[in-house]
Amino acid sequence: MDYRQEVTGRLTELWEGRETGILKGSPEIFNRYRTDAFSQFLRLGIPDRKNEAYRYTNLEKSFSHKYEKYFSPKPDDFREAERFHCEVEDLDVWNMVLLNGFFPRGEEGLAMLPGGIWVGSMRAAAKQFPSLVEKHYNKYAKNEKDGLVSLNTALATDGLFIYAPGNTVNSKPIQIVNLLQSEQDFFSQDRNLLIADDGARMSLLVCDHAISPQHYLTNTVTEIFVGRDASFEIIRVQNQHNYSGKITHTFIHQERDSYATSNNITLHGGLVRNATWHKLNGENAETHSYGLFLADRQQHIANFVKVDHVAPNCNSTQLFKGILDENATGAFNGRIMVHKDAQNTNAYQSNNNIILSDTARMDTKPQLEIYADDVKCSHGATVGQLDENALFYLRSRGIDAREAKLMLMFGFAHDVVKNIPIEALRDRIDHLVVQRLRGELSYCASCAIQCN
Amino acid sequence: MQTDFLLQIKDLKASIDNKEILKGLNLEVKHGEIHAIMGPNGSGKSTLANVLTGREIATVTAGTVTYEGKNLLEMSPEERAREGIFLSFQYPIEIPGVSMVNFMKTAINEQRKYRGLEPLSASDFLRLMREKKELVEIDSALTNRSVNEGFSGGEKKKNEIFQMAMLEPRLALLDETDSGLDIDALRIVANGVNKIRRPDTSVIVITHYQRLLDYIVPDYVHVLYDGRIVRSAGPELALELEERGYDWIRKDADLSEETWTTDRK
Ligand SMILES: Nc1ncnc2c1ncn2[C@@H]1O[C@H](COP(=O)(O)OP(=O)(O)O)[C@@H](O)[C@H]1O
Ligand SMILES: [Mg+2]
Numbered sequence: 003m004d005y006r007q008e009v010t011g012r013l014t015e016l017w018e019g020r021e022t023g024i025l026k027g028s029p030e031i032f033n034r035y036r037t038d039a040f041s042q043f044l045r046l047g048i049p050d051r052k053n054e055a056y057r058y059t060n061l062e063k064s065f066s067h068k069y070e071k072y073f074s075p076k077p078d079d080f081r082e083a084e085r086f087h088c089e090v091e092d093l094d095v096w097n098m099v100l101l102n103g104f105f106p107r108g109e110e111g112l113a114m115l116p117g118g119i120w121v122g123s124m125r126a127a128a129k130q131f132p133s134l135v136e137k138h139y140n141k142y143a144k145n146e147k148d149g150l151v152s153l154n155t156a157l158a159t160d161g162l163f164i165y166a167p168g169n170t171v172n173s174k175p176i177q178i179v180n181l182l183q184s185e186q187d188f189f190s191q192d193r194n195l196l197i198a199d200d201g202a203r204m205s206l207l208v209c210d211h212a213i214s215p216q217h218y219l220t221n222t223v224t225e226i227f228v229g230r231d232a233s234f235e236i237i238r239v240q241n242q243h244n245y246s247g248k249i250t251h252t253f254i255h256q257e258r259d260s261y262a263t264s265n266n267i268t269l270h271g272g273l274v275r276n277a278t279w280h281k282l283n284g285e286n287a288e289t290h291s292y293g294l295f296l297a298d299r300q301q302h303i304a305n306f307v308k309v310d311h312v313a314p315n316c317n318s319t320q321l322f323k324g325i326l327d328e329n330a331t332g333a334f335n336g337r338i339m340v341h342k343d344a345q346n347t348n349a350y351q352s353n354n355n356i357i358l359s360d361t362a363r364m365d366t367k368p369q370l371e372i373y374a375d376d377v378k379c380s381h382g383a384t385v386g387q388l389d390e391n392a393l394f395y396l397r398s399r400g401i402d403a404r405e406a407k408l409m410l411m412f413g414f415a416h417d418v419v420k421n422i423p424i425e426a427l428r429d430r431i432d433h434l435v436v437q438r439l440r441g442e443l444s445y446c447a448s449c450a451i452q453c454n
Numbered sequence: 455m456q457t458d459f460l461l462q463i464k465d466l467k468a469s470i471d472n473k474e475i476l477k478g479l480n481l482e483v484k485h486g487e488i489h490a491i492m493g494p495n496g497s498g499k500s501t502l503a504n505v506l507t508g509r510e511i512a513t514v515t516a517g518t519v520t521y522e523g524k525n526l527l528e529m530s531p532e533e534r535a536r537e538g539i540f541l542s543f544q545y546p547i548e549i550p551g552v553s554m555v556n557f558m559k560t561a562i563n564e565q566r567k568y569r570g571l572e573p574l575s576a577s578d579f580l581r582l583m584r585e586k587k588e589l590v591e592i593d594s595a596l597t598n599r600s601v602n603e604g605f606s607g608g609e610k611k612k613n614e615i616f617q618m619a620m621l622e623p624r625l626a627l628l629d630e631t632d633s634g635l636d637i638d639a640l641r642i643v644a645n646g647v648n649k650i651r652r653p654d655t656s657v658i659v660i661t662h663y664q665r666l667l668d669y670i671v672p673d674y675v676h677v678l679y680d681g682r683i684v685r686s687a688g689p690e691l692a693l694e695l696e697e698r699g700y701d702w703i704r705k706d707a708d709l710s711e712e713t714w715t716t717d718r719k
Contacts, residue, residue, distance in 0.1 A: 394509050395547040395601075399561040399617060400535035400568070409560065413551025413600070420551075 005066040006048045014044075016072055016157065023073070028159045029128030032193070035140050039155035046149030053147065055277070058333035058365040059304045064219050064247030064273045071188035073159060080106040094426070095177035095207065096121070102182055103192030103220055104160050112163070118170040119204060120163070124193060127163035134165065138195055142225040142253040142281070151251050154223040158193035161222075166202035168229070175205040175235075175424055182210065182242065187217040194224040198232040200257075205235035205423060212242040219247035226254045226262070230284065233261040235423050238276075239431065240268045241443075244299060247273040258284025258313065265422055267431055268295035268303050269438050277306040282316040282344075293322040294418035296438050297330035297362075304333040309351075311344035311374075320351040323418050325411055325439075326362035334366040338381065342373045351381040356388060356414060408439050415439075458484050459520070460625055460656045461506075466517035467681075468505050475501045475512060477681030483625070488657045490667055490692060493678035494700045499660045500544055502678070503629045507541045508534055521625070535561075536568040538624030542614035542631045544660075549601040554613075557601050558583065558620055565621065586619040590646035607634040615646045622650065626657045632666040644669030664696040679707050 016023065017040050025033055048065055049056040080101055096115050098105075105111045105123035112122025112130055120127075128135050145151040162178060198204050212218070228234045234254075242248060248271055254262050266276045280289045295303040309318045324332045338349045355364045366383040388410050396406035415435045422428040437443040461483040468476040475498045483489055491499055501512050506519065508531035519526040526534065549557070562582070563573040574582065587597060592612050602610050611631050618626055628647070632640055647670055651657065659670055667675075667689065675691040676683045679700070684707040685691065695703070 389547075391547050392549045394531060395543070395549065396552075396557070396561075397531040398507050398509070398535055398541055398543075399557070399621065400532050400565045401560050402532045402564065403530070405560065405564070406532075409552050409556070410549070413549055416551035 005062055006050065009048060009065050010044065012068075013153070013157070024157055024159055027125070029125055029135070031128050031132070031135055031139050032124075032158065036156045039152040040157075042152040043149045043156055046147070046152065048149055055148065055306055055335055056275075057335075057367075058331070059273075059275055059302060061247075061273070067187065067189075067217050067219070069189035069217065069219065070186040071184065072157070072190060095175045096172070097177045097179065100162065100178055100180045102184060102188065102190055102218075103162075103180055103222060104190075105162060115172065115176070117173045118167055119172050119176070119202075120165040120167075121176060122163055124161045124163045124195060125159075127165070127195070131165065134197070135163075135195065138197055138225065138227050140225070142227065142255040142279075143223050143251065144253075145251070148251070148277075150221050150249055151223055154191045154193055154221050154251070158191040158223070161193040161195070161224075163194070164196045164204070164206065166198045166204045166232075168199040169201040170199075170204075171202065172204040175207055175427075177207045177209065180208060180210045182212040182218050182220075182246065183214045184216050184218070185214075189219040189221075191221050191223075194222070196224065196226045196234070196236075198226075198228050198234045200229035201231045202229065203233040205237070207237045207239070207424070207427060209239045210242060210248065212246055215243060215245065217245045218242070220249065222248070222250045224250065224252045226252065228254065228256045228260040228262050228287075230257045231259040232257070235263045235265075237265040237422055237424075237427065238267065239434075240266070240271055240274055241434075242271040242274070244270075244272045244301065246271055249273075249275050249277075251277045251279075253279045253281070254289065255281050256283055256287045256289060258286055260284065260287045261289075262287075263290040263292070263421070263423070265292040265418070266294070266305065267419070268293070268297075269434060269443065270296075271301060271303065273302050275304040275306065278308075280307075280309045280318065281312060282310065282318065283312050285313045285315045287313065288317045290318070290421070291320045291322075292418050292421050294415055294435075295324045295332065296415070296435070297324065297332055298327040299329060301330045302332070303330070305335070307336040307351075309338050309349060311338070311340040311347045311349060314343060314345040314347070314374075316344065317348040318350070320353075321418060321421070322353045323414060324355045324364060325358065325415065326355065326364055327358040328362060329359075330362045332362075332364045334364075334368075334383070336367070336381070337369045337371065338379060340370075340372045340374050340377050340379070344374045345376040347374060347377045347379070349377070349379045351379075353383040354414070355383075355385045356411065357385060358387075408436070411439050412436055460485050460487075460522060461526075462518075462520040464518045464520075466502075466505065466519060467515045468501060468512040469515055470501070470512050474515070475681055476505065478517070479678070479682055481676065481683060483656050483658065485654045485656060487674070488659065488670060488672045490659045490661060490672040490675045490689075491678050491683075492661060492675060492692065492695055494704070497678045498681045499678055500629055503541055503544075503627045503660065506534075506627060507531055507539060532564070535621070536565050540618050540621055540623030540626045542611070542618060542626065542628045544629040544633070546602050546605075546610040546614055548603045548605075550603050552601050554597040554599060554601055555583070558597075558617065561617075562620060582620065586616060589619050589649050590616045591642045592616045608636065608639045611635055611643060612639065612646075615643050615650070619646065619650045622652075622655075624655060626651075626655065627660070628657065628670075629660045630662070631659075632661055632663060637665075640666065641669065664692050667692050677703050679703060682707075 112126035
């Protein structure tokens, strides 16, 4: 039997037990979308390779695993997470620890940081800011082709909520450390809503950090609203292990004069697929999508990006890079869509990959769809080896071949890392990249933070 | 056995894609000597520099190269560098994302490790950088950038000499370091080389022009033509070439190599 049917069967059992499961304690705002979402999931199914956006990504290994647990951790599970203590030298942040995508203390967990920004759980937010959540929830995560987005809408029970009210500015970045830890293999859905209202400014760092070796699969949907003249930066550092699967769908909705950047740094992970959707819905908005991944062994890392230029006079860039070794495979699927009214659009896209072994493989598919006349677009993709001339240049100064290769890979990766807006974090990630390239970074050794 | 020679090249032949480029080249360089190699484009000057530094564009098919009594051709490029060979590239390479500081720090420390020395401390390293930067009058901003990235032609050449100053080679090969430089830059680069040189440093200057040799005065001038050294003399040869061009050399060489030329056909 097709594994997809079997998995769908298991998920249907969960769905059928919803009265005593998912629905209980979930916000009504979540519950009202579930039935439609689940039937959409049944219609679309788990994406297979016939789905254009998953053409090079095989989900079977991650999805066919028999997971034991599907829902949010219990209060007891958080005890250890709360003890988790993190520090990055010189990195001054508001730090919060999540467990498997869930905020501790479910319904009570919502707090205001100095400066006026709220951080907490979706459940708590639905109580405290019902009309705000109602206004934004499930409004941007629109996808008629990806069953996993509907699966999340159908089954998610909680997640992270951040709200920067109009004109608030976070004095320092918010760091979410998302620990992946469980005694049992689990498959979970977390649902996040991040709002930067008109004129607000915030930056967010999310570190996914596996600390136990179980099989995990997380299917994360994050909706981000960036209001007029607001600015939002999100940086993700994914450091997981070979048995972890991480699927993210991030929908960034931007109003006029707004600014957003997304930066996905994937250091480790068995299967990782990051889909980032940028919608430029108001004039003069600017958006940047960056990604870097380092993959070896049997790892598969995919990036899907879509930038939708709906309004005129907007700028966008996409820069994605990957380094693949051993039997790793990678995929890049990047699209720029310029709608009819989006005159005076500037959109750039670039995807560069280095293949270090004969058996690694990278598939890249840049796409442009342009319906306006006055548009500047460029795109390009490369898959190649390290530059022999550059390698010789370094060696001719006495640097040995291995070190010279590392320096070139580092340089290649730094091109993405340098766009991280927080200096201390940038340095730390540069350092992590070096460790990873040297093979000194194991999944549990470190994430963007040093753990004590 | 101690020899006077730093470098001895005997009957060196090298090919690129089965096309013979160096066709039996002989050259001997003693400690502290300056040799100029001149010759028309395409005669094999850069190929010689590549063979000496271990760049695998050309394949050596015959001959020997002895450096400090050792077989140079067996060494990796990095070993040669650590043994004191330095090439100022005709076309320096841009390396995005690798900072000049990190590049030089790694190079210096690899060299020190080879000599059994501790890595330089951060402050000693910075002091060394500052000192050498002044020597070659290189803009501080350049060393804060990625290696050669976005440098002008002249800046790239200066940067080569800056690296030479940092690494203090025993044998420096300057491959058309003067081309593309205006007269002020030329003076700075040439004076830089003279300041870096110690009495026992040997230099091979590859150039088309006399003007560089006004500053870096050679002991010998050789003409490399069609893969061989066809004439060697004192510095006056460079002046003669400046006046008369290469045509007379070409005629001379082709005449004296007539048998060989016909063989080749
Ligand atoms: N990478 C290469 N591939 C093929 N031919 C080359 C390459 N580099 C040099 N050559 C050839 O070798 C010959 C000598 O070139 P080169 O050593 O660069 O001469 P010079 O430095 O004296 O101008 C030329 O005919 C040139 O075309
Ligand atoms: Mg040349």
